[in-house]
Structures are given as structure tokens and as C-alpha cells.
Amino acid sequence: MPDAARRSERSRNAILQAAMDLLQEKGYADLTVEGIAARAGVGKQTIYRWWGGRGPVVLDALVEKHSGSGGPPALPDTGDLEADLRPVIRAIVAELADDRLSATTRALTIETLSSEDFAGRMRDRLLRPQLDTVKNRLRSARAAGQVRAGVDLDQAVELLIGPMYHRWMMRTGPLTEEYADGILELAMAALRPGAADRPGAPPTASSDLM
Amino acid sequence: MPDAARRSERSRNAILQAAMDLLQEKGYADLTVEGIAARAGVGKQTIYRWWGGRGPVVLDALVEKHSGSGGPPALPDTGDLEADLRPVIRAIVAELADDRLSATTRALTIETLSSEDFAGRMRDRLLRPQLDTVKNRLRSARAAGQVRAGVDLDQAVELLIGPMYHRWMMRTGPLTEEYADGILELAMAALRPGAADRPGAPPTASSDLM
Amino acid sequence: MPDAARRSERSRNAILQAAMDLLQEKGYADLTVEGIAARAGVGKQTIYRWWGGRGPVVLDALVEKHSGSGGPPALPDTGDLEADLRPVIRAIVAELADDRLSATTRALTIETLSSEDFAGRMRDRLLRPQLDTVKNRLRSARAAGQVRAGVDLDQAVELLIGPMYHRWMMRTGPLTEEYADGILELAMAALRPGAADRPGAPPTASSDLM
Amino acid sequence: MPDAARRSERSRNAILQAAMDLLQEKGYADLTVEGIAARAGVGKQTIYRWWGGRGPVVLDALVEKHSGSGGPPALPDTGDLEADLRPVIRAIVAELADDRLSATTRALTIETLSSEDFAGRMRDRLLRPQLDTVKNRLRSARAAGQVRAGVDLDQAVELLIGPMYHRWMMRTGPLTEEYADGILELAMAALRPGAADRPGAPPTASSDLM
DNA sequence: GTGTAATCGAGACGGTACGTCCCGTCTTTGG
């Protein structure tokens, strides 16, 4: 309903910056619309008008931050899948292991769990691009015969990523480089063609086959 | 500080029951201490005295519910690891896929992400027992030579469980039986001894070796 | 700190009216901020923002009520001081003697005893105007030679008023018309010039001499 | 209902002492049953059993304190009424003028205003004895012809006392020795026989005539 | 240039829930 053309860019930036700052300082649970507005020097209505609540503001703020690099770059393809993935996996673990760095991820996850609507936007705008870089590398590896032909790439990506997020979320153990390497090695073993390739369990229908 | 010996069992039960009821009816986001107290016919102070907030109450309520069965039973051991695990994996996916059933898990996860303190209690009292049933089955499989000797069982459990939680949380795709089977099959391939067993990547130190 | 220009007149009136109603219905001891807010259809914060508690609200409500008549009128001056004062004194006794009518006075007095700050406001806004009407009549009587020249008018007013409030407060005896007349007669004897006028005890410095 | 014979004297004293201490320290408004019980090292029930609330406890504590002198002594009778009364009046004003000393009186007055029941007990046990010493001196003065025969002694006492309590309560002015003397002088003029003794206004029926 | 219509900062508003304090009652345990 509001006229986006007349929107104040200055306010938008101040709000996103304030949200990021407060998220770092006080955590998501203590983040309030009133706090953001005050810090940004902005009326609350401006936030409600353009976003509707703190969740979308945080999402926007993070998208803004991450899209600074113009989207995640494609992974290198040296021919050695495991070597190419290792830095990525290690980086994820390193970020999750750092309470400061993972504060925003924590915030997003909470909001994702709270709102299906938010979940969709967050998935498409933040998560999917990241997952797709891995997925694309796996696809080329599959084409090169380094990954079993029947493997569903979405499942493969989650096999790699899921365990780390689970350990992070549930705090079931330390998030170390060794852990990253261990999961990577297991996942590689799962994907590698070989004697273990059984004829059963045909590939599930998946959008990655196109 | 309060004297646990004089605690009212009647109030405790009423509170846990009320919390479970309201959780089902209104979801975690709309669950309030005041609401629980009113429904249970109890003063708010009684909740704050013994729990300190809604999070711990919900945790206790769920522990109570799950421990009704006297703790999770050991998995069957037919000698076929994949066959023994399949029902477990499918059950997890089925529960997560059902919005009603997974509402409480969602609630606990939010609280886990919000409070480190809560995370620890929740992990130890609810999650660990569940994971341990899987871990124990994997241990016996490893002893039987069906799982590579060098595998860290904690990593193995998370390799199985993590992807499903990730998909559930992030809504990256449908949580179907096929998905469960696919992840199980991938994980089995990762654990199975054989040509894929590489000498590198020694097992990380882990408490599961005893 | 709040911006008085943007204050809601509607809320202000509703709150003062609700306070008056509840004061009549339930008495001061059972008067709560929450009750006033609920009855007035107003958020509690609106009361705390502009008044700070129930005491100031009640004071304002009573000031509002009493100032409806545009302040207390000057007493008549027939030349007969005692005759002019008698209706006033009797009216005060009559009001104090009636539990319903004096309930608010009781409330104000309690608050006055509890808070020095409140005492000042209540004195200046409610009590002083009433006392001044008597004081003014006494001043004109003194000018007319019907009251000893040396008399401190503030003391004279309190000589008249004080005994009745004391009896009311301490319930040391019945508050009847006879009592009013008795006190009035004693006070008149104290003020009347004559043989009793002794040279000692010079008048204390007082602002009423102008 | 409770058996007074088995009452613990130790608890009774501890409670009264704690009540007095807290009254001095925090004032009547911040005095709580729980606070008294904690300070006295006593269960709350002990207070409710034997007194019923904080009001009666404070009353008892003050009666205890004042009755230490075995009741107020009779005033001296030098033949000069004004001279005999002056120290009493000045003492009252001095006590009321001191915030610390008058804190208890303030407390009693609030409770007196709040509860008719309490008012009666307070009047009979604390106030009346004090007033009677003055009244008795006035009676002897009347017998000696220094006070008009028709004067109601209860009214006379209140003419002396009332103004000071009024000024104290309402904070209408400073409570100084000059004020005490001024009121005393006015009251003496009111009571003194002489030309001012008018035949009208017959004495009201009063218990002081016996 | 000058209306004029929308956004802006600001913050008051009706509400809901918070977490705390204290009430007066009830229950447990020990002397």
C-alpha cells in the first residue's frame, strides 16, 4: 500500500544497521522493534510500514550484508572434490563455533522456526544460494564420475551440512576442524562410486536432475 | 533456595499438564507463564520458584511425557543394521513432517537456541537418550564388522540425524519416507567397510571407544 | 518528560471519573491502579505516565470536582462574625460525620500522611483555598475590630478547624452540630477583644498581616 | 481460639521489637508482616494468630513502649494553668515537628483512618490516657474558677490539641515553639472567665461533669 | 514556483505479559 518510490533510503539503511548492531550486542531474544527504532533515530511506524516486524528486518539486514559480495562465488573445481569442499566445510564449522559470528544465524533460525512465511523467504534469499554453490560443485563431480550417478544432490548437500548444524544447534559436541574433516570424509565415502554402489534404492525424483 | 521436600506434587503436575495442553492448543510462541498458571489454577510464583520461566517448564513437561515409557528402549539387533535403523529414521521424519507433532520440538529448539543453559539440560535429558539408542546399535554393528573400525560413532549418528533436522528446520524440501530412506542409504554407504576404507583421516578421540 | 500537548483529554477524564466512582464504591484502601485503568478503559501506563500512582489521581479527581464551582466563594460578611462562620463550621462537621462523604477526605489524609510530596500538592490545591475563605473573613473581622489586633490569623483558622479534624480522625467523640457550635463559641471567645486582651504574647510574624 | 496460656513470650517480644525497629527504619508504608516476621525470626502465622495484621502489632508495640512509664503522670498543679500546660503543649509540638519521632504517630493515624476497629483500640489505649491528663488539669482549674464553669472539658482539650495535629497532618505551617505558645494563649483566652462569658450557649451534656 | 499528499520522527495510546512483592492460608517438621 505505501508508495515505495517515496521511501527514505536513509531510514532504511539506518534501520538495517541498527538491527545488525543490536543483534550483535544483545542477541536476538533481546532485540525489539522499539530498540531498533530508537537506535536508528526512526519512528516505529517506519519499521512497521516497510517490514512488519523485527523478523523481516533482521532478514533484510543479513541479506544486505551477505549480498555485499554479489552472491556467493562458485567453488573452485580442481578435480579433487574433497579438497575443494574442505575449506567450505571448515569455514561453516568455524563460523558456527564462534558465538559472535553465529549469533545472526541463531536469530534467523529462531525466526525460521517461528514463522513458515519467514522460513520461505529466508531459505530462498539466504540459504539456497549458499547451498547451491555446494550443490553445483557436486553436480560437476557427478558428471566427472567422482560421485555415484544415482545420488540425489539435495540429499548429498544436506548430508554434508546437516550434521554440523545439528551439532551446533543441539550442542552435542565440540565444533572443531577435526569434526568438519570427519563429516566430510564420511560424506565423501557415502558419495564415492565403488563396490558399495548397490543397485537398489533408485534415485528419488529431484529437481537437480535437470 | 526453596525447600524441594515441601514442594506440592499436585501443583507440579497441574503445571506440566497445563503447559502441554496449551502448547498443543496455541503453540509455543503464544505460550505464557500467566496462561499456564491460570490454566493450572496456580500462582505464578510457584512456576517462577521451581522453574524460572516457560522454557524449563516445557522441557520438564516433555521429559515427563517421554519418560513415561521408562526411557527409550534399545533398538533390535537383527544383524542387518540398515533394516534395524530404517524404522527409527522413518519415524523421526514422520514426526518432523507432522506440524502438530513437531510443534513441541520446534518450541524446544527455539529455547535451545536462545539459552545455552537450557540447551544443556535439554540435550542431556531429552536428546541424548534418543541419540544413544542409535549410537549403541552402531557400536554393536561396528563390533560385528559392519561398520568401519575407524568411524567416530557420534559423527555417524549425526550423519544420520543431522540432514533430517536440517531439512525440517530450513524447509529446504519435503520430509518424506523416500527422503528418510535416501539419507539412510547414503549414511550406510559412508559407514560400510570396503574398498572405500582409506587409511587417512584417523578416528578422532571420542568417548564412544570404550 | 512526556509531551503534555499530545495528552488525551478523553483518557484523562475517563481516569478521573473512574477513580471517583471506585473511591465511592470500594473505598480508598481497595482502590487500585489496575482497577482504575480497567474501569476507564485505559492502559495502566497512561496512569503511570501522567500521575505516577493512585494518590495523585485521586487528588486530581477531587480537585476537579471541587473546582467545578470555580473555587470556593467568599463567605458573607453580615458584620456578625460568629453568625457568618456558623454555617461553615457546621457544614464541615456534617461532612466529616458522614462516613460516605468523608471517605475521600480520609483517603486524602492517608496519602498526605504517607507522602510529603503529596501533602504539599494537596495542601495547596485543595485545602488552602478552603482555609483561605475562613481566613479572609477573619481578616475583615479583625479590621472591623471584632477580633483582637494581635491575633495570628493562621492560628485562628486552625483553632477553629483543628479540633473538628482531631475529633473526626481520632474518633474521640461524636461530631454533632452541638460540637460545632461549642468549638465555634470557644474560638470566638479566644478571638474577641476585651478584658482578656493581655499585653503579653506579641503576635507571631505571619503573612496575613498585609 | 488459640490458647493464650501457651503463647511464647519470647516471640511476642521479638515481634514487637522488630515492628518498632522497622517502623523507624522504613516507615509505616513499607512495613510488612513478612518483614516483621523475618526480622523477629518468627513464622508469619505467629503474627496472624495473635494479632491479625500489622496494624494491631504496631499498636501493641507502641502501647508497650508508652506504658513503660506506667501510664502518663498527672500534670503538676501550681495554680497557674497556662504555665502548667505550656511544657505539655511544647512537648507535643516538638515531637510532631520531628520526623523521626512522629513516624509512629503517623503510622497510628493512618491505621486509625483505615480501620474503625483499630481506631477504637488506639483511642482507648494510647490517646485517651494522654488527653485525660490535660483534661484533669483543666477540671481542677475549672474548680478553682480559672476556667469558665460552662466549658465542656473535652472540647477544651481538643481546642488545645486539635490545631497542632491539624498543622502537623496538613503541613499548613511550621510547628514551632511560638506556634505552641500562640495556640496555648488563644485557648487560654477562650477558657478564661470574664466579660466575654456570655449567658448563651449552655454547656453541652458531657461525661466530664461527673 | 507552489500546492498537496505521502513519509518521516516522535511518541501517546489500549493492551498483554512480564517478573516481583506481599497478602493471608495451609502444610510440614521439630521441640
Place this chain on the structure above:
DNA sequence: CCAAAGACGGGACGTACCGTCTCGATTACAC
């Protein structure tokens, strides 16, 4: 059986934010 201790159901406190709603004061477009 009384006393200490204190848990209990209850109610109000005063605060923090919610999301909505008015206010002028910019501000940028249409005329």
C-alpha cells in the same frame, strides 16, 4: 499442640514492548 519455616493461590505492583494511532515537519512530485 505451638512455633519456625515457608510453599501455596491470589492479586496488584510498576515496567517493557507490542502494534496502532495521531501529530506537526519535511519532502518530493504534480500542477
